[in-house]
């Protein structure tokens with residue numbers, strides 16, 4: 481199984497919460513080792529998850545998600561197809 485960035489983002493919240501299965505976790509770990517974009521996303525997401533931990537609600541602050549995605553789009557563009 482080969483996963484890409486979008487796959488990682490889809491599961492990043494569950495990954496942080498330890499709710500992904502061992503196989504997927506291993507794939508995400510492997511991807512994170514080689515992908516700076518996803519490492520940055522993981523850091524950002526982890527900070528937010530910590531902030532939100534009390535409510536156990538995964539909801540990004542207004543504007544954050546948009547800014548993050550704009551940044552990711554740019555990075556992906558630079559990274560090429």
Ligand SMILES: [Zn+2]
Nearest residue numbers: 485515517518
């Ligand atoms: Zn990635």
